[in-house]
Amino acid sequence: MAVKIRLARRGRKKKAIYDIVVADARAPRDGRFIEKLGSYNPGTNPAFIVLETEKAVDWLLKGAQPTDTARSILQHEGVMLRKHLQIGVIKGAITQEVADTRFEEWKSSKTDRKATAADSLSQKKETERNAKLEAERKVNQTRAEAIAKKNTPPAPEVVEEEVAEVEETAAVEEETIAEAPIEETAPVEEETTVAEAAETPAEEAAPVAVAPETEAPAEGEEAPKA
DSSP states (O other), X not given: OOEEEEEEEEEOSSSEEEEEEEEETTSOTTSOOSEEXXXXXXXXSSOEEEEOHHHHHXXXXXXXXXXXXXXXXXXXXXXXXXXXXXXXXXXXXXXHHHHHHHHHHHHHHHHHHHHHHHHHHHHHHHHHHHHHHHXXXXXXXXXXXXXXXXXXXXXXSHHHHHHHHHHHHHHHHHHHHHHHHHHHHHHHHXXXXXXXXXXXXXXXXXXXXXXXXXXXXXXXXHTTTO
């Protein structure tokens, strides 16, 4: 009779748990089985595995063939290594003490690796948790600032109007001070120009008045000839 080591499903639809069983190869997947070797829960991180190593090694030595998933679980738990060492003991290649020593060494190193992986996983979870809390803190701070800004009454505009009036008054005073000298000097220049203009025609008119007196006799002499 062909015997297989495989998984039998149980549990809820989306949270399945599997039993590691020894069953007839012709039996349905979740049907009757010969013996239960352990359980496997892939829903946790890391996966939760409970396995009776000695029974699994015994069934492997009897010729039971594990499925691919079951083989991965057995390798993870050191069952396949234990089977290999036990075959060496049966063939006389090594003694039982040597086989047990090698298996214990592998088991201790496996425990150290599991502890390191667990520490790394916990640190990663802690980092992700801190990052999430920091993001939530920033969101809450931004939200609080927005609410405070919304609830703050607007500043009174009277002060701004008074400041604007003071600035306009100062600007008007500056313009008045700047224009005052121009208004005072402009009439003086105009008067000076008018006075010079009045003196110039008086000087030019003097020769014109003398000219007709000298030419008058000439006109009187020529009259009889006409």
